[in-house]
Amino acid sequence: MRSIVVATKNRGKLKEFKVMLSDIPVDILSLCDFPDIEVEENGKTFDENALIKAKKVVQLTGTAALSDDSGLEVEALGGRPGVHTARFAGPGAGDRENIEKLLKELDGxxxxxxxxxxxxxxxxxxxxxxxxxxxxxxxxxxxFEPKGTMGFGYDPVFFVPELGKTLAEATLEEKNAVSHRARAMQKMKKHLLQFVKSVFGSGGAAIEDSGI
Structure with a gap:
């Protein structure tokens, strides 16, 4: 009951989650702790994929689950790769292959x-x-080319004007101060804190459903 399963096997993403959740007094697990769980992300939107993962993990573990679906939308590519961000270069593609495909499509x-x-x-x-x-x-x-060795995914080719550098050149602390995931987490923390109150018997008022 005092655990939350982060629905990912991506160790880079899990590391970021643990830092962002360091002020929440719960045990953080991940799908690495449940190696038999596989979730097919077949949604057409980020919301659908995140919901699929969270509901599946709760169903199979009986434990509260926190999932995310994140992606890159490039204006010149009409919003691609979007929900296909992780497999932009094809099934099984790694970060290097995805970045290479992205830069090739943006050539010129x-x-x-x-x-x-x-x-x-x-x-x-x-x-x-x-x-x-x-x-x-x-x-x-x-x-136009990768810069930096930190982070994961498309971080080496994503330049953030407010940082003056790519995400791969930023420290984890700098990234977690501005990232899309950190900004979503700041909004989510009110729900997580209410969960903690209920687990520890603090009698917090029930949270109204988000309507999603």
């Missing part, structure tokens, strides 16, 4: 037209059926 596109944004949909699902969804966004530009 000038700097001022390489606007992009990261989108995060967070879903918190409870065993009693309550579900909460929050969103976060980070605006930036796609660079």
């Amino acid at each position: 596109v000038p700097a001022e037209k390489r606007k992009a944004r990261f989108v995060c949909c967070l879903c918190f699902a409870l065993p009693d059926g309550r579900i909460f969804i929050e969103h976060g966004y980070l605006e930036g530009f796609i660079t």
Whole structure:
């Protein structure tokens, strides 16, 4: 009851979650603790995928679950890769292959037209059926070549004007201060804190369903 399962096997993403949740007094588990659980993300939107993951994990573990579906939307590509961000270069593709495909598709596109944004949909699902969804966004530009060695995914080619560097050049603390996931988490924390109150018997008032 005092645990939350973060519905991911991505260790880079899990590390970020643990830092962002360090002030929430619960045990943080992940799908690495439940290796037999596989979730097919076949939704057409970030919200659908996040909801699919959270509901499936709650169903199989009986434990509160926090999932996210995040992706990159590039203006010059009509919003692609979108929900296909993690598999942009095909099934089983890694970060390097995805970045290479992205830069190839943007070949010849000038700097001022390489606007992009990261989108995060967070879903918190409870065993009693309550579900909460929050969103976060980070605006930036796609660079012409990778820069930096921190982070994961498309971080090396995502330039953040307010940082003056790519996400892969930023420290974890800098990234967590501005990232799409961190911004969604700031909104989600009111639901997480209410969950903690109920677990520890503080008698917090019931949260109204988010309506999602």
